Amino acid sequence: MDESWSKAFQSEQIIKAEVARELLDQAGIAAVIVNRKDSSYPIFGTCEVHVPTHDLEKALTVLANAEESK
Numbered sequence: 695m696d697e698s699w700s701k702a703f704q705s706e707q708i709i710k711a712e713v714a715r716e717l718l719d720q721a722g723i724a725a726v727i728v729n730r731k732d733s734s735y736p737i738f739g740t741c742e743v744h745v746p747t748h749d750l751e752k753a754l755t756v757l758a759n760a761e762e763s764k
Contacts (some may be wrong), residue, residue: 699726702753703743711741714757715726723749 702725703714711727718725723745731739745753 698747699744700747700750701728701742702745702750703757704740706740707716708741711743714743717746717756717760719754723751723753723756725753 701710704710705714708729708731715725717743724741725745728744729739729743730742733762740756
């Protein structure tokens with residue numbers, strides 16, 4: 695069965711995407727980073743964190759709570 699994925703986070707900085715992915719992993723949510731940066735011109739593009747669509751609301755809550763606790 696194919697699983698549908700949705701974007702939960704986006705940043706121009708790969709390290710921020712890695713932190714978001716790790717937070718989601720700690721919360722038990724599968725997450726992958728999709729690097730949409732241009733390989734020739736890395737100033738262009740973003741890194742996205744995708745989660746299974748059925749976990750999207752939970753993922754957004756986890757990330758929002760992490761942002762609030764800064």
